[in-house]
Amino acid sequence: MTETLVFDDKTELVSTAAQRFVDVVTAAQRERGVAHVVLTGGSNGIAILAALATGAGVTADGLDWTNIEIYWGDDRFVPDGDPDRNAGQARDALLAHVPVDPAKVHPMAPSDGPFGDDIAAAAADYARLLASLSADGVAPEFDLHLLGMGGEGHINSLFPHAEATAETSKTVVAVTDSPKPPSRRITLTLPVVNRSRAVWFLVAGADKAEAVAAARDGADAADWPCAGAHGTAETVWFLDTAAASHLTA
Numbered sequence: 202m203t204e205t206l207v208f209d210d211k212t213e214l215v216s217t218a219a220q221r222f223v224d225v226v227t228a229a230q231r232e233r234g235v236a237h238v239v240l241t242g243g244s245n246g247i248a249i250l251a252a253l254a255t256g257a258g259v260t261a262d263g264l265d266w267t268n269i270e271i272y273w274g275d276d277r278f279v280p281d282g283d284p285d286r287n288a289g290q291a292r293d294a295l296l297a298h299v300p301v302d303p304a305k306v307h308p309m310a311p312s313d314g315p316f317g318d319d320i321a322a323a324a325a326d327y328a329r330l331l332a333s334l335s336a337d338g339v340a341p342e343f344d345l346h347l348l349g350m351g352g353e354g355h356i357n358s359l360f361p362h363a364e365a366t367a368e369t370s371k372t373v374v375a376v377t378d379s380p381k382p383p384s385r386r387i388t389l390t391l392p393v394v395n396r397s398r399a400v401w402f403l404v405a406g407a408d409k410a411e412a413v414a415a416a417r418d419g420a421d422a423a424d425w426p427c428a429g430a431h432g433t434a435e436t437v438w439f440l441d442t443a444a445a446s447h448l449t450a
């Protein structure tokens with residue numbers, strides 16, 4: 202099922218997504234004990250985390266922070282303290298403020314981590330981690346995968362016409378030529394994004410309107426990577442009016 206929600210402004214978009222995040226996580230915990238959630242960078246992805254931490258417009262009663270396995274859809278392969286790290290931004294916005302279990306928080310390795318500067322080894326390690334936490338030896342069936350999106354339709358570090366975007370077997374790959382700096386990143390691939398029960402796009406701004414319309418019109422994922430991401434149960438587009446402005450129906 203694909204759902205499109207259009208909000209007057211970013212604040213409303215963020216608080217609605219944050220409340221629904223609580224609902225998805227608590228339902229998964231009720232049904233399966235633990236929730237598996239993939240976080241994203243970008244202003245909206247981080248704003249949702251901040252709303253969850255501060256409780257601004259969100260009621261998180263009943264959510265068991267200790268029982269969430271937390272992953273990232275991509276991260277920049279830079280040193281740990283670099284402000285470009287999605288993991289660091291998420292820690293500052295939310296994870297440092299709630300009682301998550303550190304053993305269940307799974308950042309991708311930074312360039313000064315256990316694999317040093319070896320980005321291929323760091324990517325392979327993340328693939329091993331996903332496999333180790335899965336029922337089928339490949340990757341978990343995520344309850345929720347949050348996605349920001351660039352104006353050219355990139356999601357995670359999957360850019361138009363890039364090798365990583367065309368990947369059909371590996372779950373995690375290294376990107377060394379990202380057109381958007383920094384050039385080195387680690388990213389989940391479309392086949393693993395598409396194992397998620399829920400895929401949510403968090404998109405605001407007129408510069409994203411063309412990509413939103415292309416995805417909704419069933420464009421080729423090579424041209425518009427966002428068009429290749431779908432949840433097995435739901436795909437939800439959280440849009441502001443500007444991002445929704447090229448939709449025809």
Ligand SMILES: O=C(O)[C@H](O)[C@@H](O)[C@H](O)[C@H](O)COP(=O)(O)O
Pocket residue numbers: 241242243244245246349350351352355356357358381382403404405
């Ligand atoms: O790849 C990156 O370098 C960006 O961080 C990017 O992936 C970001 O998540 C999107 O461009 C959405 O960003 P906004 O949520 O700020 O629109």
